[in-house]
Amino acid sequence: MSQALTRDACAALDAADPLRGLRQLFTIPEGVNYLDGNSLGVMPAAAPERAAQVVRHEWGEGLIRSWNSAGWITLPQRVGDKIGRLVGARPGELVVADSTSVNLFKALSAAISIAQADRPGRRLILSERSNFPTDLYIAQSLARQHGMELELATAAEISARLDERVAVLMLTQVNYRTGAVHDMAAVTAHAHRVGALALWDLAHSAGAIPVDLNGANADFAVGCGYKYLNGGPGAPAFVWANPRHASRFWQPLSGWMGHASPFTFDTDYRPAEGVSRYLCGTPSVIGLSVLECGVDTLLAAEPLGGMAALRQKSLALTDLFLAQVEARCAGLGLRSVTPADRRVRGSQVSLACASASGYAVMQALIERGVIGDFRAGDGTEAEPDLLRFGFTPLYTRFVDVHDAVTALHDILTTQQWREARFNQKAAVT
Amino acid sequence: MSQALTRDACAALDAADPLRGLRQLFTIPEGVNYLDGNSLGVMPAAAPERAAQVVRHEWGEGLIRSWNSAGWITLPQRVGDKIGRLVGARPGELVVADSTSVNLFKALSAAISIAQADRPGRRLILSERSNFPTDLYIAQSLARQHGMELELATAAEISARLDERVAVLMLTQVNYRTGAVHDMAAVTAHAHRVGALALWDLAHSAGAIPVDLNGANADFAVGCGYKYLNGGPGAPAFVWANPRHASRFWQPLSGWMGHASPFTFDTDYRPAEGVSRYLCGTPSVIGLSVLECGVDTLLAAEPLGGMAALRQKSLALTDLFLAQVEARCAGLGLRSVTPADRRVRGSQVSLACASASGYAVMQALIERGVIGDFRAGDGTEAEPDLLRFGFTPLYTRFVDVHDAVTALHDILTTQQWREARFNQKAAVT
Known part of the structure; x- marks a missing residue:
């Protein structure tokens, strides 16, 4: 995959993605580029109706009878x-x-x-x-x-x-x-x-x-x-x-x-x-x-190849992110701690951030709608503070990867992270 | 309290009940006389909207940010x-x-x-x-x-x-x-x-x-x-x-x-x-x-006297039920195992049923919309099978007590319980 892939090229990857239709199974807020599905997955579009059915119909109407009837x-x-x-x-x-x-x-x-x-x-x-x-x-x-x-x-x-x-x-x-x-x-x-x-x-x-x-x-x-x-x-x-x-x-x-x-x-x-x-x-x-x-x-992905197909897309997404960070954020102090070897890489990428406060960088990203999360390290080289980005092939697009790197690049080059609001974030892994 | 209290007299008790307005906090299905709140309480009217808000807004829109923002x-x-x-x-x-x-x-x-x-x-x-x-x-x-x-x-x-x-x-x-x-x-x-x-x-x-x-x-x-x-x-x-x-x-x-x-x-x-x-x-x-x-x-009952006021109504409800069963179901083989002494009585009444299958009687009651539950005993006199009725003063009315005893009386006198469907009921205490 070319390191200099343009946003248009990423959009073309999305258009050719056999799994692209799965994104419609979710409700994703406008303006949010959600890369934190490894912490809390986004809401399936079916969830509100199902919750309403359980609460209003199964509990409200069926009451104790629903232990069997529902x-x-x-x-x-x-x-x-x-x-x-x-x-x-x-x-x-x-x-x-x-x-x-x-x-x-x-x-x-x-x-x-x-x-x-x-x-x-x-x-x-x-x-x-x-x-x-x-x-x-x-x-x-x-x-x-x-x-x-x-x-x-x-x-x-x-x-x-x-x-x-x-x-x-x-x-x-x-x-x-x-x-x-x-x-x-x-x-x-x-x-x-x-x-x-x-x-x-x-x-x-x-x-x-x-x-x-x-x-x-x-x-x-x-x-x-x-x-x-x-x-x-x-x-x-x-x-x-x-x-x-x-x-x-x-x-x-x-x-x-x-x-x-x-x-x-x-x-x-x-x-x-x-x-x-x-x-x-x-x-x-x-x-x-x-x-x-x-x-x-x-x-729902089973007819499209199931977990094997999702895995292929996941690796393509993390490959793209790693390559984009390398090509577009060179010299900005980012270092991946995620294995380059696809065989031992999960569905996330974590970056150590030498040149800036990782916490503040993540806050600045979130303020721009790019939601990943921050994981503090112990201050050693072996366990640095991390910017963590989860890539969930069910709903993450290749353009989302491109846009996230754009935001990261802008924040680091303009030092915008220094202005990020330091509201305490209590995220759940 | 008179043992021969009529339904009209019970309705008068409801009209005079200072807690009567609390029933409006719940959605109770039409035709259901629910006496199983000791197993699963009825649905508060606010619950569907709250569930929808948590699912659609806090999860769907707020995503991981809701750990703090919500x-x-x-x-x-x-x-x-x-x-x-x-x-x-x-x-x-x-x-x-x-x-x-x-x-x-x-x-x-x-x-x-x-x-x-x-x-x-x-x-x-x-x-x-x-x-x-x-x-x-x-x-x-x-x-x-x-x-x-x-x-x-x-x-x-x-x-x-x-x-x-x-x-x-x-x-x-x-x-x-x-x-x-x-x-x-x-x-x-x-x-x-x-x-x-x-x-x-x-x-x-x-x-x-x-x-x-x-x-x-x-x-x-x-x-x-x-x-x-x-x-x-x-x-x-x-x-x-x-x-x-x-x-x-x-x-x-x-x-x-x-x-x-x-x-x-x-x-x-x-x-x-x-x-x-x-x-x-x-x-x-x-x-x-x-x-x-x-x-x-x-x-919501706190301004009306809180748990002390609810307790008074609860005791009035169980008093009424015990008295009605005694007056109107005499000779039908029912025996209360719930303390007559108010000081040691909870918010339920349990009846052993000598003349009929307790399980079938409860099924017949449920088919008539009177929902209590059945708890099997060990077959001994000390631990008989039980018809269990929970009285929740937040939403149970005095007429509900009267109507439940009417149904119980009818089922036992007409032997209607012999026809009750024997669908397995897996209730949760």
Whole structure:
């Protein structure tokens, strides 16, 4: 791809894009160039009507009867099966419930139980230092509870640290800061060779890159509903267990919805067969219903090639962005921390910004309608402050990439960032 | 109150009811006499518009910016403070998060930690056999994890069993089957005298009866958003900790939203001060926003006397129902298991039904638009099958009580229940 691609050339790419029609499935505000779908996906056009139907009709009219008549009772499984199609899970293997953090607690608890039974004496949970913090916090809590240790390594070190000491390897497949991707099949195979279990957080994978949980022979997985699945703010999350583990152990959040027979109101907990035991309390019906609209936007791509086609466009978008930044912003102090190698690049690009306050640059971009986000680093060369741009092939156009680089160039060359309003931004990864 | 009160006399009570205007805050379907607000409250009239605003405007237009501009980031505390006004919690003491089951896991974990520190060696969690099952399941899980035991007793036995062996007394204040109410202040005082902590589930209390957590000097509490708080199907739940405990111990669901500084993305977990450490993952923004509409319906009663006034009407409604059943359904095999004593009666009435299948009778009632629910017993005299009727003084009228008894009488005398469709009803308590 030419580094000097003009806006017209980008518009031509959009006109030739076989996925271009998918953008119509969304309502995108006028004047907004949204490159933050890795944090909160945009609203599917079907979402308001679906929310209204659930609230006004299913709740307002159907009331308690809607647990059956509107199918609320099977929503966690029904939406779970749809998400399963995006991540290589078979029907019945994946449920939607709670938040990613809570699901990670369940899945990591189950993994630890299995490791303790099969490989007693192993005391290590291995993870990546730049994993998303909530994953580390949950692992710290469970390590403490089980008398284990959480060992953190850089991505490059993981392979060397993965040995017979490790009970569970817990990784987020796509790094939320850099967008670097772990090879799930290879890393899982390595974990299994040393007798460890592999638990994957798909927060920045599901709906972003092709994932094949069964193909990779993974052990457990969790993921997020409100990023690339476009499920709305605080959408419920999902959890998957390999069928060989699903019915093997309790998870500690033994709520009534995960009971084998929730409506007999037994005094004793008896977990449901399979992954349904990963349900806990009453599911968020409105949130689950709206999430389904988001998942449906990804399934709408299936006749056009599905996740493989979305992946091709995603890579074309990030290729273009990297090339445009290199060609048009040379000398302005930007440095990509996202892998140039397409095989290990997710659906985002993150730029360190040497010449200016990254926070102020992102504020200036947002004021111009180019919405990415800012992620603070620890001040070291290895972990710099980052401008983060997510590229969601369902609705991002090639001209959006061009326009974003234009805005970035203008802000840096005119030092417009010095004037950006410093309103605190509390964004959610 | 006369046992032979006519429908006209009931209509006169409605006309004189100072709370009658509150019914207009709800949208109640034509032809429905809804007596199941203890399971799922009816829809506040404001809910569809609020849901549409959150979905279409805050998400659709505001996108990621709404974490600040729409105040999403403080929703758990803001709605929590409103609920706090209904249960005797001060501002900053109560947050909305997750489900009741998940919050119970957090609160019981914290209570166990404190008990282990202050009263090492105590190994007992004491609860009521007819507590709602999910509470028992969560307690079983934590008992197993901490090497403790869950001891179950009848309500009458609790006092005798509450002694120096008990680490935590965990009770649901209002029994979901019978509507019997524990005296929170007296039972908590007893628990404290023997050195035990008192954890209360307010699932059938919050919005149903006056509750004063600080006045009762309770230790921990959790509660439900979708019953008497009218928060919508699967609405998020709440959790409260007495300020003397709130910052003392970790709870194990150490997600990033409960971190002291969630947006600095520290590698190590450092819990927030106070009850905010009971947050875990990203909150359900749509669910929380709709829940706020439900809570607002209760706060709308404050100028009319608040929970005390609602309590008076609730008791008048259950008094009337009990009297009408006694006067008009004599000899039809109905027997109330709800306390006749107003001081220990919640906002529901449950009837055992000797002469007919309770399940079929409830189906026949529902077919006539009188919606209560059915709760199976264990077949013993002590725990019979129940017809359960919830009376929510915000929207239930005295004529609704009269009409419900008329329907019940007709169904039992004409044996119409034999024809009721036996469609499986999966209701949520």
